[in-house]
Amino acid sequence: DTAVSQTPKYLVTQMGNDKSIKCEQNLGHDTMYWYKQDSKKFLKIMFSYNNKELIINETVPNRFSPKSPDKAHLNLHINSLELGDSAVYFCASSSDRGEQYFGPGTRLTVT
């Protein structure tokens, strides 16, 4: 039983394209997150939703738009992809106790 799942696991695309990454959690958590991890393993929070409401919106280009259709899903849409968007994107969810549970990641490569 996968707790936090993401699709796709790998995404290779060309500059200028638009792509989406999907995330689902079956833990019953109210809060979900998107993170970007660069090649040096630095982890940067991008967005957080609590019960479908955006609560954290870090300094991220407007080309990135999260969407939460319900509290179990948080998708990430990226417009006009750039080389610098290449990274691993992680979805996570958390309970009231604060610990976060991560998905397996989506490795995005922009060529």
Place this chain on the structure above:
Amino acid sequence: GDSVTQMEGPVTLSEEAFLTINCTYTATGYPSLFWYVQYPGEGLQLLLKATKADDKGSNKGFEATYRKETTSFHLEKGSVQVSDSAVYFCAVSDPIRKLIWGLGTSLAVNP
């Protein structure tokens, strides 16, 4: 603002050696503290946590004690194995349930 400082890696040890990865934090109030582990090609997994001063978190032979007087949460293991090779992240919770992350410490254990 809140911050986490982790010792820089990479750390290279021989099997059965003693491991310490230092972590100090600055935060207001009484945050929860976490260690996460990321094995190659995988997402982050919660390794252990502590929610109040003097709590000791432990899991898989790893331990860390919440030291409020020194604002530290150092990770230790008495005898590392090759399978412990991974990147280790220290994190502290903030009031809006966001985690503040350290930069990660890469550990390589040689047989």
